[in-house]
Amino acid sequence: MVQAWFMMEGWSGDQREEHHKQPPEYVDLDTLYKLSLVEYFKVNELDPLNDKILTSIKNERGYTYEDEITVCKERLLNYESKLKSFFEEHLHTDEEIRLVLEGSGYFDVRDINDKWIRIKVVPGDLLIIPKGIYHRFTLDTNNFIRAKRFFVGEPIWTPYNRPADNMDCRKEYLSLITSC
Ligand SMILES: CSCCC(=O)/C(O)=C/O
Numbered sequence: 001m002v003q004a005w006f007m008m009e010g011w012s013g014d015q016r017e018e019h020h021k022q023p024p025e026y027v028d029l030d031t032l033y034k035l036s037l038v039e040y041f042k043v044n045e046l047d048p049l050n051d052k053i054l055t056s057i058k059n060e061r062g063y064t065y066e067d068e069i070t071v072c073k074e075r076l077l078n079y080e081s082k083l084k085s086f087f088e089e090h091l092h093t094d095e096e097i098r099l100v101l102e103g104s105g106y107f108d109v110r111d112i113n114d115k116w117i118r119i120k121v122v123p124g125d126l127l128i129i130p131k132g133i134y135h136r137f138t139l140d141t142n143n144f145i146r147a148k149r150f151f152v153g154e155p156i157w158t159p160y161n162r163p164a165d166n167m168d169c170r171k172e173y174l175s176l177i178t179s180c
């Protein structure tokens with residue numbers, strides 16, 4: 001079961017640690033969706049690419065593009081600067097869809113109350129981060145993740161760092177989440 005929790009406010013130190021509140025406050029999947037519109041699906045981690053859930057999500061949502069990203073020192077070009085930009089609070093004009101194949105990491109998303117929720121992802125976790133939500137990504141202390149990326153049409157990975165409140169996708173996201 002995927003784990004998600006509210007992060008401690010004002011944490012310091014290594015971004016790759018868990019940074020729980022004291023006591024920890026976990027977030028279940030329904031609450032995660034209500035507070036952020038982030039969607040989660042479990043795919044068979046032993047054979048993720050042939051999983052029926054994945055096939056139906058790809059068909060229903062019309063993902064026409066897919067590739068793989070490996071985040072680790074040895075395999076990612078400009079590793080340090082990429083890690084830094086992944087961890088800048090940002091949004092995208094399209095959904096960010098990731099299926100973890102190997103390794104692990106944390107996606108942090110800002111909820112409707114502007115609180116950080118940290119989502120730990122491991123093999124078989126498929127996360128759909130809606131367009132217009134502020135979020136960031138970090139490796140955990142294992143320093144390795146390999147994930148599949150999906151997209152509808154030509155991929156656009158451009159991050160828009162906060163503040164990006166005047167962007168249409170941000171306004172649409174806020175109107176969607178406040179009407180749920
Ligand atoms: C495990 S995917 C790397 C992070 C990423 O691609 C991204 O866009 C983070 O916001």
Ligand SMILES: [Fe+2]
Binds near residue numbers: 090092096135136159
């Ligand atoms: Fe992103």
